[in-house]
Amino acid sequence: MASYNTSDFKKGLKVQIDGDPYLMVECNFVKPGKGNALYKCKLRNLVRNTMLERTLKGGDSLEAADVTEIAAQFLYRQQDMFVFMDNANYEQYELTKEQCDEAWKYLKEGMVCSMVLFNNKPISVNPPNHVVLKIEYCEPSMRGNTATNLTKPVKLETGAEIICPAFVEIGDMIKVDTRSGEYLERAKG
Amino acid sequence: MVDRYLDPLSVVLPRDPRHPEIGRKLWLQTSPEFGMKRLMAAGGEAIYQITRAFRAGEAGKLHNPEFTIVEWYRRDDSMADGMQLLSDLAESLLELGPAERLSYAEAFELHAGVNPHRAGTAEFAELARSRGISISESLSLGDCDGWLNLLLSHLVEPNLGQTHPTILFDYPASQAALAQVHGEPPLAERFELYVRGIELANGYHELRDPWVLRERNRQANSARIAEGKPSLPEESRLLAAMEHGLPDSTGVALGFDRLVMLAAGAASLGEVMPFLIDRA
Numbered sequence A: 001m002a003s004y005n006t007s008d009f010k011k012g013l014k015v016q017i018d019g020d021p022y023l024m025v026e027c028n029f030v031k032p033g034k035g036n037a038l039y040k041c042k043l044r045n046l047v048r049n050t051m052l053e054r055t056l057k058g059g060d061s062l063e064a065a066d067v068t069e070i071a072a073q074f075l076y077r078q079q080d081m082f083v084f085m086d087n088a089n090y091e092q093y094e095l096t097k098e099q100c101d102e103a104w105k106y107l108k109e110g111m112v113c114s115m116v117l118f119n120n121k122p123i124s125v126n127p128p129n130h131v132v133l134k135i136e137y138c139e140p141s142m143r144g145n146t147a148t149n150l151t152k153p154v155k156l157e158t159g160a161e162i163i164c165p166a167f168v169e170i171g172d173m174i175k176v177d178t179r180s181g182e183y184l185e186r187a188k189g
Numbered sequence B: 001m002v003d004r005y006l007d008p009l010s011v012v013l014p015r016d017p018r019h020p021e022i023g024r025k026l027w028l029q030t031s032p033e034f035g036m037k038r039l040m041a042a043g044g045e046a047i048y049q050i051t052r053a054f055r056a057g058e059a060g061k062l063h064n065p066e067f068t069i070v071e072w073y074r075r076d077d078s079m080a081d082g083m084q085l086l087s088d089l090a091e092s093l094l095e096l097g098p099a100e101r102l103s104y105a106e107a108f109e110l111h112a113g114v115n116p117h118r119a120g121t122a123e124f125a126e127l128a129r130s131r132g133i134s135i136s137e138s139l140s141l142g143d144c145d146g147w148l149n150l151l152l153s154h155l156v157e158p159n160l161g162q163t164h165p166t167i168l169f170d171y172p173a174s175q176a177a178l179a180q181v182h183g184e185p186p187l188a189e190r191f192e193l194y195v196r197g198i199e200l201a202n203g204y205h206e207l208r209d210p211w212v213l214r215e216r217n218r219q220a221n222s223a224r225i226a227e228g229k230p231s232l233p234e235e236s237r238l239l240a241a242m243e244h245g246l247p248d249s250t251g252v253a254l255g256f257d258r259l260v261m262l263a264a265g266a267a268s269l270g271e272v273m274p275f276l277i278d279r280a
Helices: A097-106 B033-041 B079-094 B104-111 B121-130 B144-159 B210-226 B237-245 B256-263
Strands: A003-005 A014-017 A020-030 A038-045 A051-057 A061-064 A067-078 A081-086 A092-096 A112-118 A121-126 A130-137 A151-156 A161-165 A173-177 A182-187 B010-014 B023-027 B046-054 B066-075 B100-103 B166-172 B187-195 B198-205 B249-255
Touching: A014 A061, A038 B144, A081 A097, A081 A112, A081 A121, A092 A097, A092 A121, A097 A121, A161 A182, B033 B046, B033 B066, B033 B237, B033 B249, B066 B079, B066 B256, B079 B166, B079 B187, B079 B198, B079 B249, B079 B256, B100 B104, B104 B144, B104 B166, B121 B144, B144 B166, B198 B256, B210 B237, B249 B256
Parallel strands: B100 B166
Antiparallel strands: A003 A061, A014 A020, A020 A038, A038 A051, A067 A081, A067 A112, A081 A092, A112 A121, A130 A151, A130 A173, A151 A161, A173 A182, B010 B023, B046 B066, B066 B249, B166 B187, B187 B198, B198 B249
């Protein structure tokens, strides 16, 4: 397995620590007291999304992580299992709801997502930034109320709940920002 | 000077351009210290120099292998005089007021809750663990200095020079480099200036005894060899000048690029140096 020496360290490097893949988000070279060179690194666990701070000595190395990103189409959901297909080779991948993190809220059949593979196993999936979804249920809006500062919870066709302006109705198609989980606008059906 | 942790860059000066590989191996200076001390030995009284210096393998937000150094020496200066001169300079350049003086021991007691001169490696390791400093298993810090440097960078340095400049002084004797050592516990007459958590200058009440320097060179070379680094020449014209007689003096080296960075309110050298090593 390839590895990276401290002199190769830079932002964006994908490495493996204790069996988990990490993304190097920061690496600072320090030489306190004119002593030994240290590399203070901040790494993000690509599976758990947690941050790790790790200090290494000049000359140390970290194993490279086999991390790739593919375009994967969401096929269907089976209880808490979400099934995707690699658009390039038709390989199928399954992710649990937990592995999907927030993404499950926006997954609609046929949607093309970006999926991260570690040692050829999926570890995370990202839907497009903007998706259009149908409102499955919400309380009816009060007649004539078009103010946008009034909000209400709505249930989307995916089963997720988000907050929308009070004027939307069951059956409306709405555009949602998947990064913030916020309602953007009404979309044409 | 053989330093355990400073790696000079070597160049070959060819005697014959047709055979560039055959020539005299020379070193690029890691600081202008040698030459300036020879000038002091030859009668210099107060000298300074602004020049390029080179250090292999040092690259990052606050390091570049090629950088500009400001170095000065003044005859008959004690460490206190040297710290005052440095504080005056920092005050006039950065306008953050005079520098507070904080001994190495005071700084460790204040920010890490440990006496750096009395505690041992087991205590340092336990402290690092309890303060959540995660280190790689291969990071064998071995001696006390390795641990002290780790704790310094994680717990102490970020707090130094935050409201006004801080001068850290009285380093452990094992980190004396070219400073005189006195007292019990033995302390090095070495000092460093910090501004906003960044080390800006390093000074010594200069070592004058050539035999002490020879011994430190020998120790630094054995540590280098143990770490798999090439040994460096121990004899030099500086040693000869010291045998002839180096006057009592205090000298300071200051990182000019870092000074510009701090004065400009920048956070990394890349903002004030157009071509760092990764874009050279």
